[in-house]
Amino acid sequence: MPAQVSAPVDTPPASPSAPQSIAQVPPTILLVDDSSVQRRIVHTLLDAAGSWQIAHANDGVAALQHIEKDQPDLVLTDVYMPKMDGLALVEQVRDRFPSVPVVLMTGHGSEQVAVNALKAGAADYVPKRAMVTDLGRILERVLANAQSASDRTRLLSGMTGRTSRFVLENDPRLVGPLVAQLREELLALDVCNRHSATRVGIALEEALLNAIYHGNLEIGGELKNSGGEAFQALVKARRHQPPFIDRRVRVLARVTSAKATFVITDEGKGFEVPSTPDTIDPALLDRPNGRGLLLMRSFMTDVRYNTTGNRVTLTKTRSSAESRNTAIAS
The missing domain is CATH 3.30.565.10 (Histidine kinase-like ATPase, C-terminal domain)
Known part of the structure; x- marks a missing residue:
């Protein structure tokens, strides 16, 4: 995975354990990245950006298996992964789970990847260089637009x-x-x-x-x-x-x-x-x-x-x- 997100992380952040009423349950985000280090970094950024329930998958195949069992509100995925990359995951989710939006994390020099992802069905993308400032805002907007009425x-x-x-x-x-x-x-x-x-x-x-x-x-x-x-x-x-x-x-x-x-x-x-x-x-x-x-x-x-x-x-x-x-x- 050529691009890296810079953020200090020592230990994986703990998931909230307090019971919540149905009305208070935060949205669930499935974070997909083959690097455990990057998953921990992005998890920390997500915790800082908003109130989410966060699940992990280490590639596109594992992500689809997770979605089949427990459908999230949004998928946040890296591009370059083994078995199934981010673009293929976008297409699979679009065809099989059309109510679940996918946001890609793109690295420097990945402008064409971002365009291809949007063409394939991604709801948005966030450049890794802007994760600290833009991640929460982009995810909140996508989730708001995906809400059912x-x-x-x-x-x-x-x-x-x-x-x-x-x-x-x-x-x-x-x-x-x-x-x-x-x-x-x-x-x-x-x-x-x-x-x-x-x-x-x-x-x-x-x-x-x-x-x-x-x-x-x-x-x-x-x-x-x-x-x-x-x-x-x-x-x-x-x-x-x-x-x-x-x-x-x-x-x-x-x-x-x-x-x-x-x-x-x-x-x-x-x-x-x-x-x-x-x-x-x-x-x-x-x-x-x-x-x-x-x-x-x-x-x-x-x-x-x-x-x-x-x-x-x-x-x-x-x-x-x-x-x-x-x-x-x-």
Whole structure:
């Protein structure tokens, strides 16, 4: 395994043993890595980042055996492993356990691996160089997008189509509830299965947060990607300052059983639109907002910006291979 995560670890962290009520049971993460040292390091980072129940597997084959017996809420896997590597594991989980999202840990120089993983069905990836700062945030987002709302989905199943319009203040807390609403509509109209709906939710979240931070609040990608105190302080300040305070994000969502189209428009100055709008290019990772654009292009059927760069249209076309009924049958 060529890439290493740097973090001091002396002994394997103990798993929580206190009994919890059903409502308080934290999500279960299956950590897959052939290196016991790396598993201990990542386990420690997970304990520091949030409240999780953590299980271990030393390769893809062992991971699939574990999932069959005790399905986790999320799989976090290394790429390079014996017997079955991370990319093969992504494909197997996608086909056999579509409700379980997979996040890959990628090393330096693995940009193409990240692209291949997203194409294969991964929900997200986290570079090992950014594990300390980004791991918890990425896993929490993926888990939030994968959460089930089965009762509401059943209620919405009688819809034949829906058009919705939203006007959002520059409050990131509004993004999660809106994405959850749109994801339920995708499932109810059988545009895609739960696995694909999770990925669409992540793409929508990226687009909406980009409209708020980069568009309306005009915060640069470098500072946004840092996610530190300086970034949070600037967001808080600009949300209450002119001209930012009066700007809004407008969302038009059209969902039918054939496809879903989402048009997200901010009132900022826009940005330089990439010259290759249909390409999923590893070079995007070098751009300040490249990660979000890579995720959107990987998870949606089509992503197009207007010439100004302040409006993005994301389309997800129904595929029989991704429909809910097909996933259940498999």
